[in-house]
Amino acid sequence: MAPAGQPTQLARIGLWGAPQSGKTTFLAALNIAAISQPSVPGSPSWIVIGADDDAGAFLSENTDLLQSQHVFPSATPGMTALSWRFIGPPRGGRLAGRALRRGPRPENTVFVVELLDVAGRYFGGSAPKNSLISASVFDDDEADAPDEWELLLDHLSMCDGLVYLFDPVREQRNSDAFEFFQRTLEQVTRRCFEANRLRGGKLPHFLAVCVTKFDEPAVFRQAFRTGVVLTGDEPERIPRVPDNLAKAFFDRLCDDSHEGTARLVRGSISKYFQPDRVSYFVSSSVGFYIGPSGYFRAHDFTNVVKTGGEARIRGSIRPINVLEPFLWLEESTRAAARKR
Numbered sequence: 001m002a003p004a005g006q007p008t009q010l011a012r013i014g015l016w017g018a019p020q021s022g023k024t025t026f027l028a029a030l031n032i033a034a035i036s037q038p039s040v041p042g043s044p045s046w047i048v049i050g051a052d053d054d055a056g057a058f059l060s061e062n063t064d065l066l067q068s069q070h071v072f073p074s075a076t077p078g079m080t081a082l083s084w085r086f087i088g089p090p091r092g093g094r095l096a097g098r099a100l101r102r103g104p105r106p107e108n109t110v111f112v113v114e115l116l117d118v119a120g121r122y123f124g125g126s127a128p129k130n131s132l133i134s135a136s137v138f139d140d141d142e143a144d145a146p147d148e149w150e151l152l153l154d155h156l157s158m159c160d161g162l163v164y165l166f167d168p169v170r171e172q173r174n175s176d177a178f179e180f181f182q183r184t185l186e187q188v189t190r191r192c193f194e195a196n197r198l199r200g201g202k203l204p205h206f207l208a209v210c211v212t213k214f215d216e217p218a219v220f221r222q223a224f225r226t227g228v229v230l231t232g233d234e235p236e237r238i239p240r241v242p243d244n245l246a247k248a249f250f251d252r253l254c255d256d257s258h259e260g261t262a263r264l265v266r267g268s269i270s271k272y273f274q275p276d277r278v279s280y281f282v283s284s285s286v287g288f289y290i291g292p293s294g295y296f297r298a299h300d301f302t303n304v305v306k307t308g309g310e311a312r313i314r315g316s317i318r319p320i321n322v323l324e325p326f327l328w329l330e331e332s333t334r335a336a337a338r339k340r
């Protein structure tokens with residue numbers, strides 16, 4: 001429960017991505033992403049806590065898996081509803097600071113993110129029928145259950161923002177991003193049309209497109225060759241693709257895709273979403289390996305190793321652009337609500 005008088009905004013955020021694209025790991029890394037934000041004076045710092053016991057347990061169990069046991073979460077078997085509270089500094093930057101000195105203490109910024117973590121196969125339409133999950137997954141109501149595919153579609157349709165994970169490693173191997181995008185997209189659009197929620201013939205959602213697994217050597221090298229990688233100015237000198245170049249990298253991945261299915265995903269994004277509501281991020285949940293030297297080394301940065309077929313995490317995890325898509329979505333939806 002939130003403390004009395006604490007204003008809380010609700011941001012419904014949908015998470016979308018093909019099987020094994022890294023959805024659960026992305027969520028699992030949120031806690032560490034928030035904790036390890038650089039504490040630069042004047043830059044906002046956030047904490048993420050479970051809004052209920054289950055969400056809190058998800059965060060602490062998965063933080064332990066990634067950081068202490070050095071393994072990834074298991075493939076998601078079905079559907080899990082999660083609800084988290086993001087707590088940050090008062091809004092208004094320096095002005096809020098002045099208010100702090102003069103008048104009553106300004107409120108923290110608090111927003112709740114509700115989302116579903118589902119097995120990626122659902123996005124291709126293969127979800128079990130007649131499951132016993134509750135009708136509204138965010139209520140405790142155990143009423144008659146529609147099938148999980150319908151629940152997922154209803155949830156995505158009602159969301160304000162969507163985090164879409166595009167996995168270049170999988171796309172290179174399977175060329176099936178479009179299959180797991182379009183099928184869901186058509187159904188979500190149909191629901192929004194029927195609810196009269198389309199705006200100018202497009203979906204009302206904000207969309208954060210996250211190119212995942214930036215730490216994978218093949219992905220990092222392609223970004224490097226595309227000329228979009230900059231060195232961070234923190235002591236570890238961690239490479240990053242700045243947000244204003246992330247779209248260029250996504251475009252390059254689409255142009256280079258063998259079967260062209262990534263190009264179709266790009267086409268669908270521009271057809272179905274309002275261009276000023278789409279933003280791009282290049283992300284990694286585990287980040288790069290930083291060895292005893294204490295900084296990024298171009299010949300030894302792989303943080304995921306395969307032993308006996310199982311992927312293990314080599315060093316500490318340093319998430320890149322995991323928290324940022326959520327903050328961008330919340331800020332964008334709040335700004336859009338103010339304009340209405």
Ligand SMILES: Nc1nc2c(ncn2[C@@H]2O[C@H](COP(=O)(O)OP(=O)(O)OP(=O)(O)O)[C@@H](O)[C@H]2O)c(=O)[nH]1
Nearest residue numbers: 019020021022023024025072075076120285286311
């Ligand atoms: N290199 C690298 N690999 C990752 C990262 N995140 C996930 N992976 C790999 O991708 C696999 C799948 O990650 P999950 O988070 O389970 O993916 P998912 O989308 O939740 O998968 P489903 O629940 O089966 O749909 C992991 O077991 C890792 O091998 C990352 O940031 N970097």
Ligand SMILES: [Mg+2]
Nearest residue numbers: 023024075076
């Ligand atoms: Mg999963």
